[in-house]
Amino acid sequence: MKKKWLRKWLQCVVASALTIATVMGIVPWMAADAHAEGYPHQVGLKLNAGNSAATAAASADLQKTAAPLTVSEAIAKGNNGEAVQVSGYIVGHATGSLTAKFQSPFSNDYNFLIADDPVEQNSAKLIDVQIPSGFRAQFGLQSNPGLIGERVNVAGTLAAYNNFSGLKGVSTIQLDDAEQPEPGEDPGEPGEGQPGEGQPGEGHPGNGGIPALPDGTGKKVLFDNAHAQTAGAADWIIDGAFSDFADGLRAAGFAVESLERTAPHQFDTPAITYSRLKDYDVFIIPEANIPFKAAEQDAIVQYVQDGGAVFFIADHYNADRNKNRWDSSEVFNGYRRGAYDNPAKGMSVEEATSPAMQDVISSDWLANQFGVRFRYNALGDVNATDIVAPSQAFGITAGVNAVAMHAGSTLAIIDPTKAKGIVYVPAGVPKWGNAVDSGVYNGGGRAEGPYAAIAKIGLGKAAFIGDSSPVEDATPKYVREENGARKKTYDGFMEVDDGVFLVQTVKWLAHDESYTSLSAVPGLVLDTPTALHAHEIPSASTEPAPEPWSVPAAGYKWYDPSTFKPGSYGSSQPPVVEPVYTFVHQSQLPSAQEFTIRLTADGLNPGQTATDLKVGIYLSGGEQIARFKNPDGTWSAYGYSPDFSLTANAQGYAYKDLTVQLKPNQAGAATLRLKVGSANVITKAVTIANVNAEPLPLTGRTLIHEAMGIAYATVYSQRLLSEAHLITGKAA
Template sequence: MKSSKLFIKLLMTLLIAIPILVPFAQKANAETAADPAPSIPHQGTFKGKVLFDNTHGETAGAADWVIDGGFSDFANAIAGQGYDVKELRQTTPITLDNLKDYNVFVLGESNIPFKASEQQAMLDYVKGGGNIFFIGDHYNSDRNLNRWDSGEIFNGYRRGAWDNPTKGMSTEEANSPAMQGVVSSDWLGENFGVRFRTNALGDITSGETVVTPDQSFGITQGVTTVEMHAGSTLAILDPTKAKGLIYMPENSPSWQSAVDQGVYDNGGIAEGAFAAIAKVGKGKAAFLGDSSPVEDATPKYLREDTGKSKTTYDGFSTEGQDSTYLINTINWLAKQEDYTSFDQVTGLQLSEKTVLHDFEVPQNSTEPQSEPWSSPTSGYTWYDSSTFAAGSYGSTKAVQSQPNYTFQHQATLPNQQEFQIRLNIADLQPGQTVANLQVGIYAPGGKQLATFQNNGVWATSAGYSAKFNVTADATGHAHQDLTIKLDPSYTGDANLRLKINGTNSTTEAVTIANVSVEPLPGYEIQVPEQISISDARQAAEGEIVTVEGVVTSNPGTWGGGGFYLQDATGGIYVYQGDNKAGYKLGEKVKLSAVKSTYNDEIELSNIVKSEDEGQDALPAPQVADTVDSTNQGQLVTLKHVRVKNITQTDNYGTFEFDAVHGHTSTRIRVDNRSGVDNDRFTAQYKENNVVNITGVASIFKGTYQLKPRMAEDIKHVYQK
């Protein structure tokens, strides 16, 4: 028996008076520095003010580190602690006047280098009692492809470009206003006693060394883990100024796309702190080597280079004790304390000084490979917002959209019972939000006839509905169902009207009588015709496709609710976040979703419609010599391969090894969520054992790999 599951990615929240800033979906027509800066009022007792920078590329690439976007959970939590929160947006350099009235200034992975005057303004701010939170990322995380990543920007110099901050730039780029006044210096190290290392560690979700609360000013109270998903560490240069609070475990994995060794000193204390603090003059600073713990899954803007949707992840609320640590940090920063260095604090143990390699000396630093790490999209230049795509922050371009509004309801509206009408909106841009909508029903002459149920509560009198917002799904459609009671004494002609921002938009003539209620039909999403998975893999980025296939892996084997789907022509990964939606191995499904690419793997995401078509036979794995571009997303078996180089990649037991046959080597990645962890595998299999391995062919950041789905996918042939 077929069943239908609809996944309608809509934000249709009625506007009510709440003291938080609700993030909307990525906008078709975005904002610039000329628009009013968003702010969030404090809740409860007022404690101070926190300012988030949005003047240095905080929304570049896939980043969306703004208080009403990808950092909204963090910002709202700060407001919940009693702080007014605001965004700094302007086109001029940061000055002390911008900062002096705020207790804390948050720098969320800056991607445009600071001018010397801005560095001086920030230093003066801290010495005078201000506080800065530096949130960085791993080396080579340059999001706008200007060759500078956040760690380098915070440090004050670019790796391998000490003598020339514009190294490799075109004349136009080097002469742009963004690069004027930028000079190389060891600004962070000299003034704050700490420096972001240019390392790149991988996923680390446990095993960290966390300084006890009595040695962290209470910042680590309730904290055992702050997760990293590709990040850097901080070198403690002057322990009287800087103190490490969280350190990565020994044998930490490197980020797979690291351009050098990634991990410099095998992790542990020697690798430097993942999280640190500093005391400078009357003020303080805090540092974090990855933005992943801060972000949430509600990006506001489209990408400035391509105009495509962004995907961010929910680190703040769902991983480790990320949120606890971050809020504790804000509270510590905002608290004025008189000591000016850590050696003045009785009983405080100073951190161990980090031993650096010669290539980490600023003047000796080298560039491991030519930058930027990728070529910019044609026509896009990071320093000129006139080239930014419509829908991105800073762009003045308007995405052309002429929304089409229609009402759906029974032929005659009933006046004796509550009923529903539906507002349908078509021809929107995917992710576009239409705000401040209201619906009303009135008689000729203007008398209001309808009482609306607003957010589950009936209005006390007839009139227009409360204002509401709707956000388009990936197909550009949105809808809102409204529950209504009409004046039971009225029959005859009336008008059904939609207002937007208080202005009349759509009016439809209706008839009211004592008739039975007819329920609204189920909402149907318009999706394209079905194509093969092979054709879907060739579709344009961001295009909605409809495919049919058999589920070949258990949802969640590689995190969230993701699974692989395969038909006779190919296979593909289906990402659905944490929503597992009842899919099962061997289930045949038809679904419509957005074709996208993540870490080089083609996938379907943002599912808009799915139909369960019952159980079906799993496709037979194809026997192959290795994993390559021809078998991506498909079940593959490697026969008579020798196990080599077994390596555990995290503290949960996920591991990798090489499957070698002759001169061919294939990387095998076994996630602990498959039911096989490193300990179980190494108890049964040893180096040089010969096995047959079945799994899904995939790719991760340029590396082809085979991913077994369960213990039964690995079988001994013989031992040696």
């Protein structure tokens, strides 16, 4: 009983502290955690400064809300983005995709699993709750393993998490038996100010407080998509593999747009101009792989000097995605490693004289203008956990414990009055496996230089990070421009505290501040310049390995979009569509009669033809047992059918009925296969029996459909026969 009373009292302490913080303006950075994950932040309590009864009133309002859902009710709704309140027992901790641990010790404080039954372990009956950083000290299971078995109410948004049914964007976590303290037990009064706090964006490091970052309301962000941000495996665009980042910014109130070149892309005129930037608060440049023209560099500097902000997102050295010998760190720095005297060194005459290389001039541009330089190192996989305190990082790092790196670089602080590091990798960090030199220059740690940094230039600002991995997500839009292959990207934005850090960085960038040098900020501890090696002097740098790192595909020219494959960004041709193939046949194949197998193809472009198709039926030992009727009535030999093709109608649908006969005396299990060229597209088990042949489509009979190798059953199959459509519904 005493333990229960103590827990209630502690919850009241936390509630009162949050009330004070909300009134005085220090909680907005907590809300940013939810925004950064790309989900709307649900505001649970609205408090008025100076109102001593605010906590009780808010609690009363909470009691008046609708009863929370059970876990099963929430799961039944699906991960539909709805804002809900759910009540359940804390039963464990998600350790990965549909994996969990139900007993301490637990590995971190980032999530807990809830269920309707306190001993439930069935993953289908669990909800994974994402714990924002502001709640981790009280509700994280690594810190509080005794919470197992406790009942909680959680308010958040229904969204899949670790492939469980999930709650994200969490705004409220409360133990189910929490009560307000009796009169006289209130451990704190709301409305009392805290040192160093003020309105959002106010406060400097000298006063010891955490500056609160204003949200993005009324602010506009522009993403560069004019410098090969979609080359190679990259797809760094707001409707592709940077969409989680864009959504996180929108959730924080920002308007998000993209800077595009006019098609067809010729690269002959500067894409970045002052007139195109001046109406935006922040300009984000993800991994530029085409070098900036001098006029573009000038436009960026003018924009920042006049109060704009730019965010440079780089990668490791030699991350040359379009194989033009320039990677993003070189583009940002302003010079190619080992080619300071000639930006087009090693290029063919056609490359060097192409519009993309005109007005490209070597200089130590980034260091001269912004006080930092991307190092040409290449670090391996690591979580950067050396985070500068929020009070020394303008509030950017509030709630940030780690930022992931998966093959990246660091920066060198050149001018500490302009630039400051805010995130560092640990000492002893490994090099990237494909690094062309030592990979790690100063042993890691702070000596390696910051992984992420900020700068104050004139009236404007800048930010820098040495890897795109924490920014990307797993939703690429385009195919590779070089060869048309599909891209594979990863869910970096959701890893550790990546999303929180990125969105808060943009919030700081978008906030106007009048000081023009970091040395003018009271109480801010300036960095010391990063120790550099002789080979890092721009004019003395050398290429440690031949470039480009790989020979471009035949016919591909990075500077000529007419050579880009269909479906890639910049190509004028639509992507080649891969159809979904489906077998339709009766449930048992007749052993002694001719019968029909239908192959359908859906999702084609109108008029598109799929070729080099063939079908076969074989036994477990590989013996082919089917032959197919030719158009002239003759039969093929036993084996795969003769090659055939399908041409789509106006709806992108095509089909072919194949008349089949099996070798005599067959019965039992066999395998039906579709090959497209040499690729096995559908491979499925079928059953042969002494049954009558049934015409297709059937009415009131069961057909077995096979879509890309996954079987499902229906009781009726018919598509408009005049167009050979196939639909599924109830028996007529």
